[in-house]
Amino acid sequence: MADVLDPYRPRASLIHRADPRVKVVVAVMSILITAALPLGAWPSYVLLLAAALALSVAAQLGVGFTLKRGLIAVPFALAALPLVFSTPGDVLASLRIGPLALDASLAGVERFASVLVKSYISVQFAILLTATTRFTDMLAAMRALRIPRLLVVIFSLMWRYLFLFAHEAKTLRIARDSRSADVGPKSGGSVAWRARVTGGMVGNLFVRGYERSERVYQAMLARGYDGDIRTFALRPLASSEYAALAGAVVILALLGLLGILFG
Amino acid sequence: MERTPLIEVNNLSFRYPDGQQALVDVNLVVYEGERVALVGPNGAGKSTLILHLNGIFASQDGHVRVAGLPVAGEHVKKVRALVGLVFQDPDDQLFSPTVFDDVAYGPLYMGLPEDEVRRRVERALAAVGMQGYGDRVPHRLSAGEKKRVALATVLAMEPSVLVLDEPTAGLDPRGRRMLIRLLDSMPQTMIVSTHDLLMVRDLFPRMVILDRGRVVADGPSADLLRDRALLETHGLELP
Numbered sequence: 374m375a376d377v378l379d380p381y382r383p384r385a386s387l388i389h390r391a392d393p394r395v396k397v398v399v400a401v402m403s404i405l406i407t408a409a410l411p412l413g414a415w416p417s418y419v420l421l422l423a424a425a426l427a428l429s430v431a432a433q434l435g436v437g438f439t440l441k442r443g444l445i446a447v448p449f450a451l452a453a454l455p456l457v458f459s460t461p462g463d464v465l466a467s468l469r470i471g472p473l474a475l476d477a478s479l480a481g482v483e484r485f486a487s488v489l490v491k492s493y494i495s496v497q498f499a500i501l502l503t504a505t506t507r508f509t510d511m512l513a514a515m516r517a518l519r520i521p522r523l524l525v526v527i528f529s530l531m532w533r534y535l536f537l538f539a540h541e542a543k544t545l546r547i548a549r550d551s552r553s554a555d556v557g558p559k560s561g562g563s564v565a566w567r568a569r570v571t572g573g574m575v576g577n578l579f580v581r582g583y584e585r586s587e588r589v590y591q592a593m594l595a596r597g598y599d600g601d602i603r604t605f606a607l608r609p610l611a612s613s614e615y616a617a618l619a620g621a622v623v624i625l626a627l628l629g630l631l632g633i634l635f636g
Numbered sequence: 637m638e639r640t641p642l643i644e645v646n647n648l649s650f651r652y653p654d655g656q657q658a659l660v661d662v663n664l665v666v667y668e669g670e671r672v673a674l675v676g677p678n679g680a681g682k683s684t685l686i687l688h689l690n691g692i693f694a695s696q697d698g699h700v701r702v703a704g705l706p707v708a709g710e711h712v713k714k715v716r717a718l719v720g721l722v723f724q725d726p727d728d729q730l731f732s733p734t735v736f737d738d739v740a741y742g743p744l745y746m747g748l749p750e751d752e753v754r755r756r757v758e759r760a761l762a763a764v765g766m767q768g769y770g771d772r773v774p775h776r777l778s779a780g781e782k783k784r785v786a787l788a789t790v791l792a793m794e795p796s797v798l799v800l801d802e803p804t805a806g807l808d809p810r811g812r813r814m815l816i817r818l819l820d821s822m823p824q825t826m827i828v829s830t831h832d833l834l835m836v837r838d839l840f841p842r843m844v845i846l847d848r849g850r851v852v853a854d855g856p857s858a859d860l861l862r863d864r865a866l867l868e869t870h871g872l873e874l875p
Contacts, residue, residue, distance in 0.1 A: 509733040529733050536775040537727055588728040591692050595721040597745030
């Protein structure tokens with residue numbers, strides 16, 4: 374759980390030290406380019422994946438780290454499975470379920486594989502970003518990129534209190550478990566009973582969250598909050614950082630162009 | 637010596653929207669440099685009274701003045717800079733992603749220039765023995781550390797009065813000792829609500845007992861703490 378909430382992996386690498394604004398822009402652009410690549414542009418996929426792995430090694434995370442974590446995207450990409458059957462083309466195999474005939478085509482398989490690989494590569498970049506950038510730095514980067522301040526404050530509060538909610542949920546679960554002793558063959562009660570208990574716990578969490586939000590707002594008021602959002606000014610990017618940003622953007626644009634023109 | 641009243645509460649009554657009468661005709665005057673403990677059972681109105689002292693709750697009946705300013709309308713922002721309020725649960729008080737951001741919050745909203753804000757954050761963290769914790773995230777701190785950072789968040793505003801809601805609740809004996817020593821080192825006028833009567837005996841010469849929204853006793857702690865019958869009537873007990 375803590376891993377999901379706090380994916381940051383502290384290392385002393387150049388990538389970790391890079392300005393979060395540069396990293397956020399490059400990561401978002403990498404994801405956009407990956408998404409924009411045409412289907413079946415395999416050489417470009419390989420190049421992008423190689424770039425992600427190279428960064429992963431440079432960030433001292435190792436090759437396996439992002440590769441393994443990227444698997445989290447695979448179940449979502451399975452939503453593209455119908456493409457195998459819905460794309461017209463040379464029939465590879467036929468599946469017959471009663472009156473229904475499903476024809477898997479070669480083109481369909483390639484489409485599906487492309488979607489799978491593209492989503493996997495996109496996630497690599499997202500993982501790289503979150504593993505090498507503290508969330509607080511990411512918030513500053515969002516501010517610099519002119520994401521509405523209110524939204525950034527909401528992200529910040531969400532991140533701060535998510536841990537607390539996870540903790541409260543755990544406390545509630547322990548309280549439940551300590552009162553559900555195993556006394557017979559049918560322990561834990563019926564599904565309906567368990568659903569009711571779980572529903573009660575969710576409601577309980579909601580009420581606690583609601584009450585806490587009032588107290589947090591009072592605490593903000595007590596220190597002068599007046600509806601306006603104030604933060605420190607960010608230091609301007611150094612020229613070397615602009616250069617790094619421009620370099621990354623040019624490389625990514627070339628990769629994208631290559632994929633679109635030559636597949 | 638001429639004493640100036642810093643906080644004046646006159647005939648204050650308050651009723652929550654659900655109809656619960658939380659305060660009834662409360663009168664309280666606190667002078668500069670005083671240390672006052674508010675004690676009483678749960679639900680006596682201690683927290684409600686505290687939330688009136690810097691205008692989080694607007695007075696419905698009666699009025700509150702801080703340093704001569706009525707706690708209402710245009711004065712509220714000024715009053716909030718004068719009265720540093722530390723909430724009971726530091727997880728409510730510490731709402732920013734890092735310790736530094738949290739301590740800087742009050743000074744930023746006071747409109748201070750950035751280098752002054754940084755200086756104040758340094759000073760406030762040093763005052764509570766948490767220097768070097770600026771980059772830390774609040775959920776990684778211990779309960780005692782959170783309490784001290786919560787105190788720093790208001791110290792950075794350099795208030796004239798410190799108001800603390802149950803400062804020693806939930807701390808282990810060592811954390812409690814540390815916090816009491818810390819409070820003792822603060823020069824400000826201080827008002828705390830607490831169940832910790834031992835702390836009251838050691839730190840607060842004056843004690844106000846609240847019960848069911850009313851002030852039922854107000855006097856030297858040494859005298860009131862000796863009155864077993866009084867304490868028992870109002871659900872208190874000296875260990």
